[in-house]
Amino acid sequence: MRDHIPVVVRGRGRRGRRAGLAGVLWAAAELTVTVGMVVLLLVVHQVWWTNRQALAGARDEVRALERAWVAPGATPGPESEGDAREEPGAQGAVVPSAPAGARPSSSASAGAGASAGSPTRAAGPVAEPGRDRSYAVLRIPRLGLEVPVAQGVDKKAVLDKGYVGHYPGTAQPGAEGNFALAGHRNTHGEPFRYLNRLRVGDEVTVDVRGQRYTYVVGRVLPETTARDTGVIAPVPRSVVKPEYGYSAPGAYLTLTTCTPEYTSTYRLVVWGTLKR
Structure with a gap:
């Protein structure tokens, strides 16, 4: 009669635990790579693709406005008079809301100045446009912006x-x-990306159905808070940095965007006055 020899089944022990840990680490690494690729694609979409889409759409809208201005029965616009056109540059910002108590003004100043090479046009009132509707073209020659x-x-x-x-x-x-105007500094066409490059004396033009208004840059506020509503007041003056701004009534232009780039922490402000 044979002796019964017990068989001992050993557990996987340390080797098994190590294999399990390696599997967990491998799965975590795969998940990290996947998440990283998704984030990268989102960044590419936000920074590159949205810029392409918005920039192309904005260009098309400028042309559509110019065509409408020279349509039969419409007042001839700047495009029909041979003005030179420059391709837009590239930028973003949501800036302070309008100050309480401010009222829209629809009466335009007569004899607004026109840019060099463009005849002076009689400036009639600019009607209040519909909400979210485009109605004018902003041009900044220094930035190649349209x-x-x-x-x-x-x-x-x-x-x-x-x-x-x-x-x-x-x-x-x-x-x-x-x-007063606001525009993105980064992403979505980023029209105001290079707003910081404007200098005192630069000209900014605004075309509205056969009328051209030229503003001359007078002052720049490099940084203020997002709640500084004084910068878009009828007589613009910063309430955060009162040394920046104006003290007398006039016809002003205000351009606002976010700063520093790729943040929305502060606001960059450029002011101009109407060239008479």
Whole structure:
């Protein structure tokens, strides 16, 4: 009779635990790579693809406005008079809301100055446009910028389309008061990306159906808070940094965007006055 020899089944022990840990680490590494690729694709979409889409859309809108201005029965616009056109540069910002108590102005100043090489046009009143609707073209020669201006500063309906937005409650182009605009500095067409390159004396033009208003840059506020509503007041003056701004009534232009780049912490402000 054979002796019964017990068989001992050994556990996997340390080797098994190590194999399990390696599997967990491998799965975590795969997950990290996958998440990283998704984030990278989102960044590419946000920074590159949205820029292409918004920039192309903004260019098309400028041409559509110019065609409408020279349509039969319409007042001839700047395009029909042989003005030179420059391709837009590239930028973003949602900036302070209009100050309480500010009222829109629709009366334009007569005899607004025109840019060099363009005849002076009689400036009539600019009617209050519909909400989120484009109605003007902003041109900044130093930046090679040409971008539509729409009523309102809603992100989805205006700014994210690559347009520049007009603050409701501020003056219209050429009018007494403050014609205040906001635009993205990064992503979505980034029309104001290089706003910091503007210098005192630079000209900025605004075309509105056969009328051209030329503003001359006078002052720059490099940084202020997002709640500094004084910068878009009828007589613009920073309430955060009172040494920046104006003290007398006039016809002003205000351009606002985010700063530093790729953040929305502060606001960069450029002011100009109407060239009479």
